[in-house]
Amino acid sequence: MERFGFIFLVAGLGFFALAFVVSGWVPLMPFIQLDVVSVEELARHVPLEFAELREQYPEAFQKAFGKKSDEEALAEALVLGRATYIAEGCWHCHSQQVRPVGNDEARFGRVHYPEEFNNALNYPPLWGTRRVGPDLLREGGLRSNDWHVAHFWNPPDVAPLSVMPSYPWFFEPDGLTPNKKGLCLIAYVQWLGSWTPSHHETVFDIGTIERAYPAPKIERPLAPVPTAPQQQPPYEEPDTGYDAGYGEQNAGGSPAAPDESDEYGY
Amino acid sequence: MTTPPATARDTQAAARPLVNHGLVKWHLIAGMGWLTLAMFDGLVYSSQFIHHWRFPLAEWLSPGRIRMAHTNLVAFGFLVNSFTAMLYWCVPRLTGQRVLSNALGWLIFYVWLAVIAAMAVGLHLGHAQAVEWGETPVWLDPVVVVGAALLGAQFFTPIARSREKVMYVSLWYFSAGLVWVGLTYIMGNFFPQYLVAGTGAGPMLGLYIHDLVGLYVTPMGWGMMYFFVPVLLRKPIWSHALSLVGFWGLAFFYPLQGVHHFLWSPIPMFAQYGAVVSTIAVEIVVTTVIINFFMTWRGREEALRDSLAIRWFWVGALNYFVTCLQCAFQVTLTFQKIIHFTDWVVGHAHLVMFGVFSFWIYGMVEHLWPKLTGRQWWSPRLCRWQFWLIVVGLEVMFLDLTAAGLAHGFMMRGLSPWEEILQTMHPFWLLRAITGLVIFAGHVCLLVNLWMTARAARAAHVDTDYAPYEVLEEEQPTAAAV
Numbered sequence: 001m002e003r004f005g006f007i008f009l010v011a012g013l014g015f016f017a018l019a020f021v022v023s024g025w026v027p028l029m030p031f032i033q034l035d036v037v038s039v040e041e042l043a044r045h046v047p048l049e050f051a052e053l054r055e056q057y058p059e060a061f062q063k064a065f066g067k068k069s070d071e072e073a074l075a076e077a078l079v080l081g082r083a084t085y086i087a088e089g090c091w092h093c094h095s096q097q098v099r100p101v102g103n104d105e106a107r108f109g110r111v112h113y114p115e116e117f118n119n120a121l122n123y124p125p126l127w128g129t130r131r132v133g134p135d136l137l138r139e140g141g142l143r144s145n146d147w148h149v150a151h152f153w154n155p156p157d158v159a160p161l162s163v164m165p166s167y168p169w170f171f172e173p174d175g176l177t178p179n180k181k182g183l184c185l186i187a188y189v190q191w192l193g194s195w196t197p198s199h200h201e202t203v204f205d206i207g208t209i210e211r212a213y214p215a216p217k218i219e220r221p222l223a224p225v226p227t228a229p230q231q232q233p234p235y236e237e238p239d240t241g242y243d244a245g246y247g248e249q250n251a252g253g254s255p256a257a258p259d260e261s262d263e264y265g266y
Numbered sequence: 267m268t269t270p271p272a273t274a275r276d277t278q279a280a281a282r283p284l285v286n287h288g289l290v291k292w293h294l295i296a297g298m299g300w301l302t303l304a305m306f307d308g309l310v311y312s313s314q315f316i317h318h319w320r321f322p323l324a325e326w327l328s329p330g331r332i333r334m335a336h337t338n339l340v341a342f343g344f345l346v347n348s349f350t351a352m353l354y355w356c357v358p359r360l361t362g363q364r365v366l367s368n369a370l371g372w373l374i375f376y377v378w379l380a381v382i383a384a385m386a387v388g389l390h391l392g393h394a395q396a397v398e399w400g401e402t403p404v405w406l407d408p409v410v411v412v413g414a415a416l417l418g419a420q421f422f423t424p425i426a427r428s429r430e431k432v433m434y435v436s437l438w439y440f441s442a443g444l445v446w447v448g449l450t451y452i453m454g455n456f457f458p459q460y461l462v463a464g465t466g467a468g469p470m471l472g473l474y475i476h477d478l479v480g481l482y483v484t485p486m487g488w489g490m491m492y493f494f495v496p497v498l499l500r501k502p503i504w505s506h507a508l509s510l511v512g513f514w515g516l517a518f519f520y521p522l523q524g525v526h527h528f529l530w531s532p533i534p535m536f537a538q539y540g541a542v543v544s545t546i547a548v549e550i551v552v553t554t555v556i557i558n559f560f561m562t563w564r565g566r567e568e569a570l571r572d573s574l575a576i577r578w579f580w581v582g583a584l585n586y587f588v589t590c591l592q593c594a595f596q597v598t599l600t601f602q603k604i605i606h607f608t609d610w611v612v613g614h615a616h617l618v619m620f621g622v623f624s625f626w627i628y629g630m631v632e633h634l635w636p637k638l639t640g641r642q643w644w645s646p647r648l649c650r651w652q653f654w655l656i657v658v659g660l661e662v663m664f665l666d667l668t669a670a671g672l673a674h675g676f677m678m679r680g681l682s683p684w685e686e687i688l689q690t691m692h693p694f695w696l697l698r699a700i701t702g703l704v705i706f707a708g709h710v711c712l713l714v715n716l717w718m719t720a721r722a723a724r725a726a727h728v729d730t731d732y733a734p735y736e737v738l739e740e741e742q743p744t745a746a747a748v
Contacts, residue, residue: 003433004426004441011438011517012445016481019521020453023544024473027525027537028466036463087392089330089401099530101603102679114532117464124396124458124467127531131607131674132315134684161688163315163695169325 030114037119042195043075049190050074053145057177064180074187081188082121084181088167095128096137096192109138110196133164138193148186149178284358289371291638293351294631296379298716300343301624303386305709307336309702315695326390334389334401340619341399341478342410343382348627349486350374350417353440355634356493357421360437361428366420374416381409399475400455407455414448435509436489442517443485450477465532472533472541473524479618480520487623488512488555491579494630495562498576499569504561508554515551519544529602538599545597552590559583574649578629581657585621589614604679609694610671617664620705628656628712635716641725644718648711655708663701670694 051070054061065073085091098108105111117125128135147158152170155162168175170182178186313319314329321327354371358364365371388394388403395404402410421444425437454474458467496503503509525533525541560583563569569576592614595601605611632649636642643649670691677687 004422004428004437007433007438007441008422008445011442011514013449015517016446016449016521020473023522023524023537023541024453024457024470027469027534028462030534031464031466084392086396087331087394088328089334089394091396092330092333092398095607097531099606101530102606102675103681107678107681112532114465114534117468117532118466119464122464122467123460124471125464126396127468127471127528129398129527129607129611130609131678159685161685161692163317163688165314165319165329166322167328168323 031118034115034118039075039078039120042119042121043071043078045195046070046074047140047191047194049141049145050077050187053183053187056145057183060172060177060179060183064183074191077184077187078121078191080180081184084185085126085188091126091128093130093132094134094136095131096125096135097127098135098137104135108135109193112137116195136189136192138196140190140192140194145186145190148189152178152182152185284364286354286365286368286371287638289368289375290351290354290634292375293347293354294634294638296375297344297347297351297627298631298713300339300347300382302709302713304336304339304344305706307332307339309699309706311336312695312699312702316692316699331390331392334394335386337399338385338389338401339382342385342402345483345623347378349490352486352490352630353421356436356490357424357440360434360493361424361430363424363427366423370416370420374413374420378413381406381413395455395459397454397458397471397474399478400451402455404459411448411451414451418444418448435506435513436493438510438513439485439489443482443489446477446481446485450474450481454478468528468531468533469525469537472527473521475527476524477521480516483619483623484516484520487626490630491559491626494633495559495576495579498573498579498633499562499566501562501566504558508558512551512554512558515548515554519548519551523548526597529599529606542597542599546594549590549594556583556587556590574653575629575633577653578625578632582622582625582629585617585625589618589622604675605671608671608674609667610675613664613667613671616660616667621660621664635719639720641719641722644715644722648715652708652711652715655711656705659701659704659708663698663705666694666697666701
């Protein structure tokens, strides 16, 4: 037993394989059936801020993306923006997890859910390990493009005590216009969370959860309650009057609010 | 002093020695060199947090990139080189066999030097990969795996060829650790990057961070400690059986805990609970090592005063106890509500990686450098300065970061405005930078001492720790006379 071959096979290979299955592969099983959403598919939903970026910096945008449509430009911007996010180590100081504890949901918005990371921009996921700065999972649309431009140029200008470095290389030499890298990173940050309806609700909103996880349809009516059988409310009602997607007002309280989360496979 | 008459057998042995001192020495030098750079990076990085950044326009020196260089240089530059030096020293001694090939050894040495240099350059140019502690650019990953395989071939050969009746526990750790490091690297750097997306990749990323510590650094460190401490104390290890309990416990429980790095993440709760339970289990395993260390030390308390090397090991073991105690608490879901995402974790990481394993490596350097150069330390006083500066610096840094983490965690939970949190953090970060400076000063003491020792006149040197007893007995009166 006290031989090299035994240790090599049992402890070295065997236990490692066992651990890989138990703590690497088994936790993956609930998600293995989900399709990984491609970048093009993600970019079909263009956040308002990205369209604004084209209007605000027409020349820089033209230089960076040419005559591409919003969707195509966004797809490119997301990939490059994410690469910049990794290259600069942004994810070491900004997490992308809104945990169900520590009052995260009150500060940052809706709690994360497993499916939202299942896309091509999460190879690997950028959950982060440290919050020197705030979480960014629901950052998109929270602040204006102008704010981000000023912030990347010199963070203390907009957040006086900030310890974030300035990034002059995200800008053209004039120091006013973001270059391609800058545009892409702003596009990426403004995209984060844009897939979640009403992600700026800082108060916990049970409606949001119900839309993402619709309760199973009950085919047969429940046994009638003897005292007041008529007053049982219809089950599909809680969406009424709810602000469905970003920038769209669902006026009139129509119950058929477009459910965007289904369209993108979340 | 007279030299013992050389016999024919001695000359033959000298021609092709069991241990290649050149490889030990140069791996150690490389390790210390990369550690210096890594420490400097850490120090520079800490200056960003106190608004004293000095290179605002240099893209390649951006703090985010410096941070990645810091952690990766520690792991792959400093630790891998130092542990490889340790293996070249220990494995032939424990097995009575030479390593596979000296030429291969030098090849690995130069290739590894190039890999680390390329890694540092790649990180500074912005080629990072989004795997924590494995930010090594993706184009370097295959080379790293090949390097790990070659190191395996180099040291598995003597271990497999050994004809010793009992395999000493250090060899158990080295055998398994050298298999694990390659597998861990493949799992962490290839699966989440190419095969598994999003939440499914989370457990593997956690497992990678965890296994690099638990399945490479820890077995190498424990093996090193189990080799050098009995040698330094000149008495056998307290319980070999207990150390083997530690081995099997480490092998079984340690790799089951990756998910505890992502508690409260979207990873399924059953995996999170499993990781927590398994972590509590590994605390028992770790305790065996601590018990074994202190029981071996018992009865030789004066060694703490006489030998600086044993002092490094002792403080390291004490820090290990603190770390592991801390670990058992911080891994619970309750603690994670507060301390996750805060400086508490940074303090913990520094206490383990620097306060334990690097201290043990310092102990090894303290012990080996005179043997490798054939000279006594140029300045024992400088050795003591190094010890006190680094130990005090690190312990204060640990306490400071732990306190900072608690403050940060509770303020986040209390919904304090972010600016207010930053204001609160400022004095903690200032103290952290100062302790970093103190640690770096201590390290510079070591560098000066290493250099001056190597340059000093060669002394007549008897290898008191490894020479056969007859030689020692013969030498002793002479040594007393000197």
